[in-house]
Amino acid sequence: MPALDVCVVGEINCDLILYGLPKALEPERETIAEGFRLTLGSSSAIFAHNLCALGTRTGMISKIGNDPLGQVAVTRLREGGVDVSAVRKSAKDTSTGVTIILAQTAQRYILTYPGTMAEFRYEDIDREYAFSARHLHLSSFYLQPALRPQVGRLFREAKESGLTTSLDTNDDPEGRWANDLLEVLPLVDIFLPNEREALAIAQCSELADAVQRLAGLSPIVAVKLGARGAIAREGENKWHCPGIDVGVVDPVGAGDSFDAGFIHKFLAGAGAEECLRFANVAGAFSTTRHGGTEAFRDPVAMKEFFHGQLDADR
Ligand SMILES: Nc1ncnc2c1ncn2[C@@H]1O[C@H](COP(=O)(O)OP(=O)(O)O)[C@@H](O)[C@H]1O
Ligand SMILES: [Mg+2]
Numbered sequence: 001m002p003a004l005d006v007c008v009v010g011e012i013n014c015d016l017i018l019y020g021l022p023k024a025l026e027p028e029r030e031t032i033a034e035g036f037r038l039t040l041g042s043s044s045a046i047f048a049h050n051l052c053a054l055g056t057r058t059g060m061i062s063k064i065g066n067d068p069l070g071q072v073a074v075t076r077l078r079e080g081g082v083d084v085s086a087v088r089k090s091a092k093d094t095s096t097g098v099t100i101i102l103a104q105t106a107q108r109y110i111l112t113y114p115g116t117m118a119e120f121r122y123e124d125i126d127r128e129y130a131f132s133a134r135h136l137h138l139s140s141f142y143l144q145p146a147l148r149p150q151v152g153r154l155f156r157e158a159k160e161s162g163l164t165t166s167l168d169t170n171d172d173p174e175g176r177w178a179n180d181l182l183e184v185l186p187l188v189d190i191f192l193p194n195e196r197e198a199l200a201i202a203q204c205s206e207l208a209d210a211v212q213r214l215a216g217l218s219p220i221v222a223v224k225l226g227a228r229g230a231i232a233r234e235g236e237n238k239w240h241c242p243g244i245d246v247g248v249v250d251p252v253g254a255g256d257s258f259d260a261g262f263i264h265k266f267l268a269g270a271g272a273e274e275c276l277r278f279a280n281v282a283g284a285f286s287t288t289r290h291g292g293t294e295a296f297r298d299p300v301a302m303k304e305f306f307h308g309q310l311d312a313d314r
Helices: 043-053 068-079 148-160 180-187 195-202 207-215 254-267 272-286 299-313
Strands: 006-009 013-021 035-041 058-064 083-089 098-104 108-113 135-139 164-168 220-224 230-234 237-241
Touching (some): 013 068, 035 068, 043 058, 058 068, 135 254, 148 180, 272 299
Parallel strands (some): 135 164
Antiparallel strands (some): 098 108
């Protein structure tokens, strides 16, 4: 059993990104892109990869297909230092999920085939492995329909085993934001939505009201505000970190990198305010390169950026 700080439960897939497409996409015509990248995608995998790059010992539990894209994603995680010994292959014919991003100049189409992430279930989780870690994190609550009804059970067992927990739901593609999540949140120590998600989950039109409601369920709530930075709340304490002006190359994975920064500091014993400041730097750093993990694959740039930002803060 590897010594783990964090066990991440969630989906693994690749992102296929086509850059510089024309504004109008015509059916039945050959449309030429200016650039293409194949990179590690999916919220859970990007979080695991970047958390490991920050120096936290991280393992992942997931399900992939028996196909080359699954291998590419797992290899990328392994190269990043993530323990992938608990990643299982589907016994069925299901492919690994994939996200195809069609990037035009000012907007993007994001097309996802869920693949194995839709069939990943509680029974696929090696609980002995999961609960050997200090902390459990789950991403993409709404993209894992087979696991979703058992997330509460998983988090309850993690708490009973002495782990701390965190959750980033990400978007609900169906836009339903059903109440089942509200039963899980009291088992979540650190809840990490973005602004849109916080409003939808709390069913509020004002962010302050949403955070008030969510803070009554989870001890720490940190809400990501894109270029405007992020806020955090713990009980009656509130903090805000303004966005860092970095000249964004690609916002993909910024939220997952923020989460990684927050949990990295939390496990080092920092208070919520310090976690927020570090997370805000991690989110901004992610946007300086293409895809969700490219920035974190450059340890020299990472060290420089974090030192520069955190020293400037003092
Ligand atoms: N344009 C940006 N400039 C600076 N920082 C950013 C920018 N976009 C995102 N970030 C950082 O990354 C964090 C997460 O980004 P956000 O887009 O809000 O999350 P998500 O990807 O979950 O929607 C933000 O809270 C902020 O710290
Ligand atoms: Mg997000």
